[in-house]
Structures are given as C-alpha cells and as structure tokens.
Amino acid sequence: IQLTQSPSTLSASVGDRITITCRASQSIDTWMAWYQQKPGRAPKLLISKASRLESGVPSRFSGSGSGPEFTLTISSLQPDDFATYYCQQYNSYFGPGTKVDIK
C-alpha cells in the first residue's frame, strides 16, 4: 500500500486553519496515524485510528477520514506547530511528509 500526502510544503501564518491530506492506494479502513516531527527530534504521535487524539495533544489538532483518504487539521496554527507531519498506515509505511513553515 502506497501513501501520498498533499501538499508537500505548506506556508501558513499563526492563527491559520490548515489541512493536510493523506491518500492510501487502497482502503485501510481507519488504520491511520499522524505524527509531528521537528528538526533533530524523534517523531511524536498525534493521532491514532484516524481521529483519536493522543493524551496531551492540544485539541486544535484533529483527524478524520477512512478508507483511502484522511485529513489532519490544525484549527489555529501556533508557533510550536511549525514542523513536518507524517501519516502512517498502522505498523507499516509512512507518507512522504508535509512541511509546515512560516509564511
């Protein structure tokens, strides 16, 4: 199963609402996770089972979708959110990543 993400880069400002899309080459039900990674750091799990927010993750993050298409939304971008985001099929491959940088 291949995962694609769009966009590959997203330039945004603090306070913006942003959405990242991940598409699987075939249906994976809701077996999708999202991670945030900052330079020089290990990835951090944000969302599991497509929409389940991990403990301690701010509520401005949300996930949705099933089957082949999923989205990660940040409702109001904060300075700490500028990072690269990856989708992942459970126990398996990652998408290519979306870098969120400052406009």
Add this chain to the structure above:
Amino acid sequence: QDQLVQSGAEVKKPGSSVKVSCKASGGTFRSYGISWVRQAPGQGLEWMGGILPAFGAANYAEKFQGRVTITSDRSTSTAYMELNSLRSDDTAVYYCARGREGVFDIWGQGTMVTVSS
C-alpha cells in the same frame, strides 16, 4: 515511565554490517512490539520492520528483506536491528519505536549511522 534508549553513533565502511540496540524500560517488552524506522539526511521516515518480543516473531519491509535482521532479548529487554552490506545511502538516523496496537507511541533518541569509506 516507559522509555527506549538506543546505542551510540556508528561509522561503518561500505560492505560491512551495523547492529543497533534499543533497551526498553517498564512493561514494554511484555506487552508491545518494537519497530525500526530510519531517516536519511533531509528525507522522510522509512519503516524497516518490527518484532513482537513476547513471541520473537519479526516482519520486514519488502525493501529490506534479506538485508536486515531484527531480534530481541527478553532477559535484557533489548531489541536489535542489524543491517548488512552497508552502502552510502544507508547513512541515516535509525530509530526504534514502541508499537502500541499498530501505532508508534514511544520513540528512542535515534542512532546516527554513517557509511563512508
């Protein structure tokens, strides 16, 4: 608090092998899987494979089949990833991660492996 602590940086020659360790604390080894993920400089995350230490069963990404071996030692709560026939494009940070019902919720600090003649 559960955590994963990896071995230190390695510099290897092309054609050689590297073995990276990942020591788990807490109940990780009894109840969870351990996976390995690598990241080449400036590139994305690449899943390599994983193991269920309670059973010793490993599975591998197709790309690495035949070149990587993932093992675990329950007596020391340590998982290992050995990569053979190293090439320059294997230069990367290698992470271990705890697999909790299919997601990777705790990560090691990463081990830099440099392949250079």
